[in-house]
Amino acid sequence: MSLIERKVGREVKFTIGVNPYSAGSVISEFGATKVHITASLEDRVPPFLRGGGSGWITAEYSMLPGSTHTRSRRERDKVKGRTYEIQRLIGRSLRSVVDLDILGERSIVVDCDVLVADGGTRTASVSGAFVALRLAINGLIASGELEQDPIKEALAAVSVGINSDGRVIADLDYQEDSSCQTDMNIVMTENGHFVEIQGTAEGAPFSPEQLTAMLECSKMALAPVFIAQKQVLQ
Numbered sequence: 001m002s003l004i005e006r007k008v009g010r011e012v013k014f015t016i017g018v019n020p021y022s023a024g025s026v027i028s029e030f031g032a033t034k035v036h037i038t039a040s041l042e043d044r045v046p047p048f049l050r051g052g053g054s055g056w057i058t059a060e061y062s063m064l065p066g067s068t069h070t071r072s073r074r075e076r077d078k079v080k081g082r083t084y085e086i087q088r089l090i091g092r093s094l095r096s097v098v099d100l101d102i103l104g105e106r107s108i109v110v111d112c113d114v115l116v117a118d119g120g121t122r123t124a125s126v127s128g129a130f131v132a133l134r135l136a137i138n139g140l141i142a143s144g145e146l147e148q149d150p151i152k153e154a155l156a157a158v159s160v161g162i163n164s165d166g167r168v169i170a171d172l173d174y175q176e177d178s179s180c181q182t183d184m185n186i187v188m189t190e191n192g193h194f195v196e197i198q199g200t201a202e203g204a205p206f207s208p209e210q211l212t213a214m215l216e217c218s219k220m221a222l223a224p225v226f227i228a229q230k231q232v233l234q
Helices: 081-095 121-142 174-179 208-233
Strands: 012-016 024-030 033-042 056-063 107-116 155-162 168-170 182-189 194-201
Touching: 012 121, 012 208, 024 121, 033 121, 056 081, 056 121, 081 107, 081 121, 081 155, 081 182, 081 194, 107 121, 121 155, 121 182, 121 208, 155 174, 155 208, 168 208, 182 208, 194 208
Parallel strands: 056 107
Antiparallel strands: 012 024, 024 033, 033 107, 155 168, 155 182, 182 194
16 A cells, blocks of 8 residues: 555635735635635835835735634734744745746735634645735736736645554645644645745654655645646636
């Protein structure tokens, strides 16, 4: 029996144009997990970039109160460490596939609000954030504000893990995630280059062979995600 138990993850769906006030908007669905994502344009950049002609992309992430089995409190005054970590992951993932000099001295702020959390909220956010970003950039090109496309290639993310039987599975839901021996989040470009790998052994340490299997599994699981992105953007 193969080390990889499931080559693909849950059903993936992107629904665009859900917010008329944003430059790009999408509902990103990975199984039961749903994230509302918007991309907003700002004619300014952070102070450290002012006057340099380069743009910026950043992200904010939140879990809405009714997104989990028990109500999550709103993070009004200060975001939690997990939230801050995910925001930074989304932002730097998007920046990795964009030429910020071509973007020009403007910012794109991507907001990811989790409507339903059933595992993989950060990876669903990254995958949907790229769609929202693509829509925002398309608008800038269509309006003539950008003459050149700053996006170098598509981007998506997926979770993989090792279950109690030692098998590698992809796109973990909440139950799988809570019982896995190893949990890993992988951000990858369409050309198969890794942007970020976040992995931790929650139980027994994983072997080099299992690590290789998880990386291979992520490529298989992300193939239909890239297809879904292309289809909705067409």
